[in-house]
Amino acid sequence: MQTSTALETKNLQVLYGEKHVAHDINLKFPKNKIIALIGASGSGKSTVLRSLNRMNDDFATVKGEINFHGVNINQPKVNVYRVRQQIGMVFQQPTPFPMSIYENVIYGLRLAGEKDRKVLDQRVEESLRQAALWDEVKDQLKASALALSGGQQQRLCIARTLAVRPEIILMDEPTSALDPVSTSQIEDTLVQLKEQFTIIMVTHNMQQASRSADWTAFMHQGHLIEFDETATIFMNPREKKTADYLSGKFG
Amino acid sequence: MDDLKKRLNQPSVESRQEWVGKLISYLAIILIGGLVGTILVFLTFKGVALFKNNGVSVWHFLSSTDWQPSHHHYGALPMIITSFSVTVLSGIVALPLALVVSIAITEMLPKKIYQFFQPLIELLVGIPSVVYGYLGLTVIVPYLRQLFGGTGFGILAASCVLFLMILPTMTSMTIDSLQAVPQKYRQASAGLGATRWQTISRVIIPSAKSGILTAMVFGMARAFGEALAVQMVIGNTTVIPKNLMESSATLTSVLTTGIGNTVMGTASNNALWSLALILLVMSLAFNLLMRLASKKGAK
Numbered sequence A: 001m002q003t004s005t006a007l008e009t010k011n012l013q014v015l016y017g018e019k020h021v022a023h024d025i026n027l028k029f030p031k032n033k034i035i036a037l038i039g040a041s042g043s044g045k046s047t048v049l050r051s052l053n054r055m056n057d058d059f060a061t062v063k064g065e066i067n068f069h070g071v072n073i074n075q076p077k078v079n080v081y082r083v084r085q086q087i088g089m090v091f092q093q094p095t096p097f098p099m100s101i102y103e104n105v106i107y108g109l110r111l112a113g114e115k116d117r118k119v120l121d122q123r124v125e126e127s128l129r130q131a132a133l134w135d136e137v138k139d140q141l142k143a144s145a146l147a148l149s150g151g152q153q154q155r156l157c158i159a160r161t162l163a164v165r166p167e168i169i170l171m172d173e174p175t176s177a178l179d180p181v182s183t184s185q186i187e188d189t190l191v192q193l194k195e196q197f198t199i200i201m202v203t204h205n206m207q208q209a210s211r212s213a214d215w216t217a218f219m220h221q222g223h224l225i226e227f228d229e230t231a232t233i234f235m236n237p238r239e240k241k242t243a244d245y246l247s248g249k250f251g
Numbered sequence B: 001m002d003d004l005k006k007r008l009n010q011p012s013v014e015s016r017q018e019w020v021g022k023l024i025s026y027l028a029i030i031l032i033g034g035l036v037g038t039i040l041v042f043l044t045f046k047g048v049a050l051f052k053n054n055g056v057s058v059w060h061f062l063s064s065t066d067w068q069p070s071h072h073h074y075g076a077l078p079m080i081i082t083s084f085s086v087t088v089l090s091g092i093v094a095l096p097l098a099l100v101v102s103i104a105i106t107e108m109l110p111k112k113i114y115q116f117f118q119p120l121i122e123l124l125v126g127i128p129s130v131v132y133g134y135l136g137l138t139v140i141v142p143y144l145r146q147l148f149g150g151t152g153f154g155i156l157a158a159s160c161v162l163f164l165m166i167l168p169t170m171t172s173m174t175i176d177s178l179q180a181v182p183q184k185y186r187q188a189s190a191g192l193g194a195t196r197w198q199t200i201s202r203v204i205i206p207s208a209k210s211g212i213l214t215a216m217v218f219g220m221a222r223a224f225g226e227a228l229a230v231q232m233v234i235g236n237t238t239v240i241p242k243n244l245m246e247s248s249a250t251l252t253s254v255l256t257t258g259i260g261n262t263v264m265g266t267a268s269n270n271a272l273w274s275l276a277l278i279l280l281v282m283s284l285a286f287n288l289l290m291r292l293a294s295k296k297g298a299k
Helices: A045-054 A078-085 A101-105 A106-113 A117-130 A150-163 A180-193 A206-214 A228-237 A240-246 B001-011 B013-053 B059-065 B075-107 B111-125 B129-148 B155-179 B183-191 B198-206 B209-225 B230-233 B251-261 B267-298
Strands: A005-016 A021-028 A034-038 A061-068 A087-090 A168-172 A198-203 A215-220 A223-230
Touching: A005 A045, A005 A106, A005 A198, A021 A045, A021 A198, A021 A215, A021 B075, A034 A045, A034 A206, A034 B209, A045 A198, A045 A215, A061 B209, A078 A087, A087 A150, A087 B183, A101 A106, A101 A117, A101 A150, A106 A117, A106 A150, A106 B198, A117 A150, A117 A180, A150 A168, A150 A180, A206 A228, A206 B111, A215 A228, A215 A240, A223 A228, A223 A240, A228 A240, A228 B075, B001 B155, B013 B059, B013 B267, B059 B075, B075 B111, B075 B155, B075 B209, B075 B230, B075 B251, B075 B267, B111 B155, B129 B155, B129 B230, B155 B209, B155 B230, B183 B198, B198 B209, B209 B267, B230 B251
Parallel strands: A034 A198, A034 A215, A087 A168, A168 A198
Antiparallel strands: A005 A021, A005 A061, A215 A223
């Protein structure tokens, strides 16, 4: 791999009780790229994604290594709160908190103890600009975030994650609850964002993967089948399973 | 064709059922509305009789501290003060405890513990107030007597009993309002690096604020209106209490004590109705407060 690695998993396994939902996942996520995880429902892609910033701690057993800056963050002694500040997460459903747009964006900063108004103001503008929402909301920052449309809410959630300045952003089907216009706005946003962030995204939408992702990993029944540059995966998959899935033979 | 036309224009079993259902619902609504209206009118009518027929001024009634119906002294201030004291005292102690218990049960402890506690709390809500009063009489009053001296009867004893009574109600309602906070808020907050405590204090409690306020007002309304349990432990002396351990009386306890000993239509009977009117106005105020609280949260 030419580019440097943002995050790497080694023999990552996830178990819900006795049930093995992900087997020996070895992935090297390249820096400043968009990486898509695709696969049918139940393939384990969301589970793997959520394990990457330890969101599965309370629900599942996660074995193996997740290396971030040379530290295996999948260890009990690692500070999960710091991990999640570095590896943020955007969920499938837009989840603005019932507070103002402004307060939503700085939520993570407030958690980290930031009090300087200037820093907060500046970070709000910067994050909302990066999430392509600034022009729409700049005059109503004090208004409730719940009044925004679904697409705006999701961009607000992206801004809220960006405001913490993570290195990596995990996205779990970020556009599946949105209409096509909002979806394409968010996809455009992602392409802008990869200059500064590494984005790992689970998607059910093949076009979305082929349009936005630089790399694509295909998972099937808890196994990683193939991981390559998106063009290779879509045009010339090595594995028959990948080809079958992409052509709609199962899934 | 003609047959279908006829069928479309004729009533059927279904349309008659709809009509009967509507009729029953409207009748029920009219009945309930009529009942509430009659109670309000009756109580108001009875409650103002003291001022209209017996020449007691409203101001005197509300501000005088002298309550001796046998000597035609009708000052309700001691009872008003005592009623508010027991309500506020029990509410102030019960609220934080209910909140902490609810947070522990919904946010921290395993689900199994909640499944164990929920029927228990609901059982406590349903225990008749006389049982709480008896408990107060046989356990709390003697204990307070030992601890502080005096008779043991008074505001403190009543507040303890009311605290025990409203705690389950407030806890149960607070749990409901915390559980109504969407699970996705908790995840989103954790995803931004929040600890569990940060999530609770910054997202969950603010989101459930209106429900928690409603639980508090509801509990205090119950405490304010409770008669029997309070009467059993408060001592029933209609003077302004100098401390929490002195025998006293609430609006409700004076009502239950006095209503059997007066003759309908006399001034002392009318005075009791006036106390009931104060209670009614206060419960309306509590209701209004509750509505305001839930409206504020919905915004």
